[in-house]
Amino acid sequence: MGKPVLYHMPQSRGATTLWMNEELGQVCDIKLLNLKAGEQKQPDYLKLNPMGKVPALSHDGAVVTEAAAICAYLADAFPDAGLAPATTDPLRGVYYRWMFFAPSCIEPMMLDKLSKATRENSGATGHGTEESVLSALSLRLSTGHSF
Ligand SMILES: N[C@@H](CCC(=O)N[C@@H](CS)C(=O)NCC(=O)O)C(=O)O
Known part of the structure; x- marks a missing residue:
């Protein structure tokens, strides 16, 4: 399994995903985008998130946007951390x-x-x-x- 890449910008909604990454023991590579410079609207990034917003996550061919979805995805991708109940757990x-x-x-x-x-x-x-x-x-x- 490759290392997830988390696209983030300080003081943004990406903060919860950064926190999740910390809880998992820094499993992601962080790529910072400069929103003021418009890096989130560049063509390469729009391929990941057509809305041109952070956060976004890229991992082994999967792309996830929306902060809560990224946290849920990471919890499932790293089950040993025990941050999500198993899919069979009520x-x-x-x-x-x-x-x-x-x-x-x-x-x-x-x-x-x-x-x-x-x-x-x-x-x-x-x-x-x-x-x-x-x-x-x-x-x-x-x-x-x-x-
Ligand atoms: N619903 C998205 C919202 C993401 C969002 O609005 N991000 C803002 C920063 S807090 C952003 O990237 N804004 C830059 C822009 O829209 O150009 C989520 O929860 O992840």
């Missing part, structure tokens, strides 16, 4: 839930909050409301419930 459900909760609910909620966006129909937004996101997190953290 805990895999909870694991998936919280892996996807971050980009699907926490990030949009935070962006709404930062931009002071108001929504007429919170039922139509994937994350609902700030209160619903925080109460789901709070319930999980305070009771240890897996739902």
Whole structure:
């Protein structure tokens, strides 16, 4: 198995993937892109991520974009680190839930909050409301419930 290459830029959403790489004992080669210089929009990089965004991961012919997907991919690629339940383990459900909760609910909620966006129909937004996101997190953290 070759060494994964992680494309990153400091102080970006790539930080979670950098943290994942640290948890795994620095298994990736890091390639830094200068976003201000537009390196993420160069043709070679756009072949990896047509959105021209970091992070991205390239590994043995696989290309992964989206920070949470990269973390999940790395956890599976290096199972000895024990960072993901086995695919047959019922805990895999909870694991998936919280892996996807971050980009699907926490990030949009935070962006709404930062931009002071108001929504007429919170039922139509994937994350609902700030209160619903925080109460789901709070319930999980305070009771240890897996739902
Ligand atoms: N949904 C992506 C978002 C990636 C993203 O927005 N990255 C920003 C940095 S935080 C970026 O590369 N921006 C440069 C650009 O869009 O030109 C993820 O979670 O990985």
